[in-house]
Structure formats: C-alpha cells, structure tokens
Amino acid sequence: MVEELNEQLIDIKGELRKKQKWEKQLADYKQELSDTKDKIDALQEKLATEQSDVDQLEGFSVTKWLLTMKGAVAERLDKEKQEVAAVQLKLEEATRSKNEIDEAINELNKRLERLRNIEVDYHDILTKKEMHIKAHQLPSSIQLDKLTELEGDMKAFLNELEDAISAGNAVNQALENAIEYLEKAKGWGTLDMFGGGVISGAIKHNHIDQATEYIHQAQTRMRQFQKELADINDEVDMHIDIPGLLKFADFFFDGLISDWMVQGRINDSMQQTKTQYRKISSLLFGLKEQAELKRHELGRIKGERKSLIESV
Structure with a gap:
C-alpha cells in the first residue's frame, strides 16, 4: 500500500513541477508578447516614415531637383529603399514571432487546463498516506x-x-x-x-x-x-x-x-x-x-x- 502511494506521489510531483514550469513559461511568453507588440508598433511607424522619404525622392520636389543637380539622387534613393527593405524585413520577422508566441501561449493554456486540479490530487494522496502510516505505525x-x-x-x-x-x-x-x-x-x-x-x-x-x-x-x-x-x-x-x-x-x-x-x-x-x-x-x-x-x-x-x- 505504502509503495503504491509513494509511486503515485513521485508521478504527481512530476506533474506539479510541470505545472509550475508551464506557469512560469506562460508569464514569460506574455511579457515577450507585449514587448513584441510594442516592437511591431514602432517598426510600422518607422516603415511609414521611411516609405514617405522614398515617395518624396521618387516624386518631384525641390530637394530631388537639388540632389539631381549634384548627381546624388540615385544614390540617395537607393539608400532610402534599402532602409525601407530593412525595416520591412524586421517587421515581417517580428510579426512571425508574435504569431508563434500566440500559439505557444494557447498551447500552454491547454496544458495547464489539464493539470487544473493537480494540487487537490496531490493532497488527497498525502492524506491517504498519512492515514496509512498512522494506522500501521511504520x-x-x-x-x-x-x-x-x-x-x-x-x-x-x-x-x-x-x-x-x-x-x-x-x-x-x-x-x-x-x-x-x-x-x-x-x-x-x-x-x-x-x-x-x-x-x-x-x-x-x-x-x-x-x-x-x-x-x-x-x-x-x-x-x-x-x-x-x-x-x-x-x-x-x-x-x-x-x-x-x-x-x-x-x-x-x-x-x-x-x-x-x-x-x-x-x-x-x-x-x-x-x-x-x-x-x-x-x-x-x-x-x-x-x-x-x-x-x-x-x-x-x-x-x-x-x-x-x-x-x-
């Protein structure tokens, strides 16, 4: 009887530790999700600014005319487009990361739901073992x-x-x-x-x-x-x-x-x-x-x- 209860305790302690681990991971993912959302907002704002710079160079403006006179417009436009591409790449990466973090959070919530009553189960086994020990005075x-x-x-x-x-x-x-x-x-x-x-x-x-x-x-x-x-x-x-x-x-x-x-x-x-x-x-x-x-x-x-x- 004691050995059977001990084996159950070993198993359930493993489940309890999993629950603690997943709760900690969930909190970590939620913070990371918040940070990633802030990063996406900042990148979207930066992308709009960079794209505006490209649009201005591609359209007629006094600045473009002056740069053309100096022979620098193509070089400046290439640089601006490069900056747009760099921000777009970072934005795509951050968006993919956000989606993956969302999936990880959903998966952890499902796992935690399965262990919702694990503490009750643990205390039930402890109570049974305590009663057995008292009865047999081992x-x-x-x-x-x-x-x-x-x-x-x-x-x-x-x-x-x-x-x-x-x-x-x-x-x-x-x-x-x-x-x-x-x-x-x-x-x-x-x-x-x-x-x-x-x-x-x-x-x-x-x-x-x-x-x-x-x-x-x-x-x-x-x-x-x-x-x-x-x-x-x-x-x-x-x-x-x-x-x-x-x-x-x-x-x-x-x-x-x-x-x-x-x-x-x-x-x-x-x-x-x-x-x-x-x-x-x-x-x-x-x-x-x-x-x-x-x-x-x-x-x-x-x-x-x-x-x-x-x-x-």
Missing part, C-alpha cells in the same frame, strides 16, 4: 518519505534537463542548416565577384534567402530553449546568459539588407552564426554533464529506497 516511514520526495524531485529535474537538451539540439540543427547555405552563398558570391553574372547572383541570393529562413527557425527554437533554461538556471552548476541568447537573430537581421553584394557581409554573418552555434554547443555540453550526474544520483536514491522497503 518506523521507517520518515526516511522513506524523504527518499520518495528526493526521487520525485530528481526525476522531475532530470526531465527538465532533457527537455532543455532537446530544445538546444533543435536550435543547433537550424544553425547548421543556416551555416550550410551561407557557405554556399559565399561560394557563389566569390564567383559573382569574378564576373559570374546574373545567374550566379540569383543563386547567391537564393542561398541567402534559405539561410535567412533557417535563422528564423533557429530563433523560434531559441525562444523555447531560453524558456527551458530559465526553468533550470537556478539549479544547474553553470553560467547561462539567458537574455543574450535571443539577441543573436536581431544582430543578424539588422545587417541583412546591408549591401549583400559585398562579400565581406556574407562572411560576417556566417562567422556570427558559427559563433552562436559554438555557444549553444558549449551550453549543451554542460547540460549533458549535469544530466549524467543527476542520473547517477537518481539511481543511488532509487537503490536506497528499494533497500529500505525490502528491509521493512
């Missing part, structure tokens, strides 16, 4: 309770570590894909510099588009990785710069429109992506070490609990 019950609590907590924490490792692996897979296409863009860009023509330029930009899509994918997965890390940050023996993880894509997209015909820009973006990949890989190495230690510790606790039960 001398080893206090130590058994401690080991049961430890096992439940350790299992739940190990699950969270494994969730973080899985999320980190997903980030690095997307980054690997982005690096592959940036390498290809670099190769075609080199050919383009030596007179490759329209075809090589088109292929280069197609690879850049592919890399951009994978960077977005990495950022989406990074958001989940960041949430998983936030849940365990206080319990792992390693330093994690959680806010810094989400800044990478901002840097990448900031310079994306900047003269992609310059080969050095592709090289910079590729090095930036490789640096992020190495950061995630280092975090994953540390997390895997932590998980291995916790597995050994969990095995020891299980063995001690089993020995105690067998000795009663």
Whole structure:
C-alpha cells in the first residue's frame, strides 16, 4: 500500500513541477508578447516614415531637383529603399514571432487546463498516506518519505534537463542548416565577384534567402530553449546568459539588407552564426554533464529506497 502511494506521489510531483514550469513559461511568453507588440508598433511607424522619404525622392520636389543637380539622387534613393527593405524585413520577422508566441501561449493554456486540479490530487494522496502510516505505525516511514520526495524531485529535474537538451539540439540543427547555405552563398558570391553574372547572383541570393529562413527557425527554437533554461538556471552548476541568447537573430537581421553584394557581409554573418552555434554547443555540453550526474544520483536514491522497503 505504502509503495503504491509513494509511486503515485513521485508521478504527481512530476506533474506539479510541470505545472509550475508551464506557469512560469506562460508569464514569460506574455511579457515577450507585449514587448513584441510594442516592437511591431514602432517598426510600422518607422516603415511609414521611411516609405514617405522614398515617395518624396521618387516624386518631384525641390530637394530631388537639388540632389539631381549634384548627381546624388540615385544614390540617395537607393539608400532610402534599402532602409525601407530593412525595416520591412524586421517587421515581417517580428510579426512571425508574435504569431508563434500566440500559439505557444494557447498551447500552454491547454496544458495547464489539464493539470487544473493537480494540487487537490496531490493532497488527497498525502492524506491517504498519512492515514496509512498512522494506522500501521511504520518506523521507517520518515526516511522513506524523504527518499520518495528526493526521487520525485530528481526525476522531475532530470526531465527538465532533457527537455532543455532537446530544445538546444533543435536550435543547433537550424544553425547548421543556416551555416550550410551561407557557405554556399559565399561560394557563389566569390564567383559573382569574378564576373559570374546574373545567374550566379540569383543563386547567391537564393542561398541567402534559405539561410535567412533557417535563422528564423533557429530563433523560434531559441525562444523555447531560453524558456527551458530559465526553468533550470537556478539549479544547474553553470553560467547561462539567458537574455543574450535571443539577441543573436536581431544582430543578424539588422545587417541583412546591408549591401549583400559585398562579400565581406556574407562572411560576417556566417562567422556570427558559427559563433552562436559554438555557444549553444558549449551550453549543451554542460547540460549533458549535469544530466549524467543527476542520473547517477537518481539511481543511488532509487537503490536506497528499494533497500529500505525490502528491509521493512
């Protein structure tokens, strides 16, 4: 009877920890959603301003006439259009992020709804166990309770570590894909510099588009990785710069429109992506070490609990 109740307690403690984790993630996502909405509003306002500048240059104005006399209108118009394109790209990225955050919030609400009564279930099992202990006056019950609590907590924490490792692996897979296409863009860009023509330029930009899509994918997965890390940050023996993880894509997209015909820009973006990949890989190495230690510790606790039960 006690062993059955203990197994139920271990399972339900895992569910309780999940609920706490998801509630924390939900609050984090809601704050991120608010920040993203503010970002979208600011970008929409900036886009309207930039587009107005382009419209003025393309239409007749004294400013345009003066710039034309100086031979600078084409250069100025190209720069303004580039700024419009940069803002549009950031706006598209922010809008996609908002939609994905909305989906994540809806999913978390569904999960939390399923665990709505988990605290009641937990207290019911505790009450049953307390009554059983009082009825049978088991001398080893206090130590058994401690080991049961430890096992439940350790299992739940190990699950969270494994969730973080899985999320980190997903980030690095997307980054690997982005690096592959940036390498290809670099190769075609080199050919383009030596007179490759329209075809090589088109292929280069197609690879850049592919890399951009994978960077977005990495950022989406990074958001989940960041949430998983936030849940365990206080319990792992390693330093994690959680806010810094989400800044990478901002840097990448900031310079994306900047003269992609310059080969050095592709090289910079590729090095930036490789640096992020190495950061995630280092975090994953540390997390895997932590998980291995916790597995050994969990095995020891299980063995001690089993020995105690067998000795009663």
